[in-house]
Amino acid sequence: MTSQAQGTGTAAGTAVEGCVYIGLSVDGFIARLDGDLEWLTSRGEAAGDAGFRDFVSSVDAVLMGRGTYEVIAGFDQWPYQDRPVHVLSTSMTPGEDARVTVHGDLEDALAALARDGRRRVYVDGGRAVQACLAAGVVREMTLSRVPVLIGTGEALFGPLPFDVDLEHVRTEVLGGGMVQTTYAVVPREDEDD
Amino acid sequence: MTSQAQGTGTAAGTAVEGCVYIGLSVDGFIARLDGDLEWLTSRGEAAGDAGFRDFVSSVDAVLMGRGTYEVIAGFDQWPYQDRPVHVLSTSMTPGEDARVTVHGDLEDALAALARDGRRRVYVDGGRAVQACLAAGVVREMTLSRVPVLIGTGEALFGPLPFDVDLEHVRTEVLGGGMVQTTYAVVPREDEDD
Numbered sequence: 001m002t003s004q005a006q007g008t009g010t011a012a013g014t015a016v017e018g019c020v021y022i023g024l025s026v027d028g029f030i031a032r033l034d035g036d037l038e039w040l041t042s043r044g045e046a047a048g049d050a051g052f053r054d055f056v057s058s059v060d061a062v063l064m065g066r067g068t069y070e071v072i073a074g075f076d077q078w079p080y081q082d083r084p085v086h087v088l089s090t091s092m093t094p095g096e097d098a099r100v101t102v103h104g105d106l107e108d109a110l111a112a113l114a115r116d117g118r119r120r121v122y123v124d125g126g127r128a129v130q131a132c133l134a135a136g137v138v139r140e141m142t143l144s145r146v147p148v149l150i151g152t153g154e155a156l157f158g159p160l161p162f163d164v165d166l167e168h169v170r171t172e173v174l175g176g177g178m179v180q181t182t183y184a185v186v187p188r189e190d191e192d193d
Numbered sequence: 194m195t196s197q198a199q200g201t202g203t204a205a206g207t208a209v210e211g212c213v214y215i216g217l218s219v220d221g222f223i224a225r226l227d228g229d230l231e232w233l234t235s236r237g238e239a240a241g242d243a244g245f246r247d248f249v250s251s252v253d254a255v256l257m258g259r260g261t262y263e264v265i266a267g268f269d270q271w272p273y274q275d276r277p278v279h280v281l282s283t284s285m286t287p288g289e290d291a292r293v294t295v296h297g298d299l300e301d302a303l304a305a306l307a308r309d310g311r312r313r314v315y316v317d318g319g320r321a322v323q324a325c326l327a328a329g330v331v332r333e334m335t336l337s338r339v340p341v342l343i344g345t346g347e348a349l350f351g352p353l354p355f356d357v358d359l360e361h362v363r364t365e366v367l368g369g370g371m372v373q374t375t376y377a378v379v380p381r382e383d384e385d386d
Binding site for chain 1: 219220221232326336340341342343344345349350351352353354355356357358359360361364366370371372374376
């Protein structure tokens with residue numbers, strides 16, 4: 001497929017391949033409206049790290065929105081190893097956190113990632129995932145569903161400009177009844193042109 | 194658990210146990226906004242009947258909203274075998290379809306099902322599922338996710354008055370990458386009182 005060398009927003013010929021790896025409820029939420037994650041982390045404990053460390057080791061960089069950055073920045077541990085982390089924000093000041101690079105929009109971020117030769121990019125958080133799905137730069141999604149319905153919250157998915165076809169790669173049932181499925185995103189036909 | 198003899202809306206001591214069995218997209222939709230199901234049926238074909246016939250054989254009755262009834266009534270085949278079908282509707286005339294019994298609200302329907310000794314009841318369609326989850330009468334859910342994101346549509350799940358705790362029972366990957374998971378619904382603590 002020659003399409004990958006002509007991918008979205010690339011300045012140096014290296015197309016960014018977005019990879020999603022996220023926990024959610026059976027009804028599709030990644031956080032409560034107040035940001036609470038206890039319902040997720042408490043049920044996820046029995047699944048150990050659910051392959052997270054290996055996943056982070058497999059990526060070249062991380063991309064997220066400001067909301068997710070703020071949640072993660074409040075954690076005891078920075079979970080992204082030494083991977084370069086890029087944050088989408090129009091309000092953060094570049095340099096206010098030396099661990100991250102701030103971009104005003106997705107196009108800028110993708111161009112910077114491509115320029116740096118970062119191919120496999122972990123896309124974290126609902127808004128970044130939705131933006132990257134709409135931009136056609138997500139190539140893989142690992143969804144870990146914990147067994148609960150919470151009714152309302154921050155949804156992982158949102159409206160899309162087109163259907164996103166997926167291909168099932170693997171499903172595993174982890175501790176605590178977490179069902180973890182990895183999908184490959186099928187490239188859209190007009191991406192092959 | 195003595196709670197089951199004291200369940201919701203039962204007139205004759207037989208608590209209704211709602212069972213959900215439904216196909217949906219990875220982003221949680223059961224139909225497009227215009228009712229279209231082609232995205233689901235086309236991807237579900239490779240999974241054969243996905244255990245549907247056996248499931249219908251296992252229930253004592255079927256309960257659904259008017260919207261779902263209208264979709265099903267348009268199918269070539271009535272899929273509910275000889276099971277009594279109850280429809281929630283304030284606009285349908287009782288008797289306009291001899292195959293179904295019409296109820297003005299969920300409480301009436303549950304009372305009628307209990308009176309008839311129907312214990313295991315297939316709850317079909319998004320609105321009936323949401324109403325039965327909120328009423329605490331769902332005991333089992335089999336969710337069959339086809340590998341696509343459609344972005345908008347009729348959602349299976351909606352707001353809830355409480356978290357619904359689930360217990361993973363089984364997960365199977367069927368043809369076409371359909372991931373089918375069965376959950377038991379954990380009874381709420383105040384139901385045991």
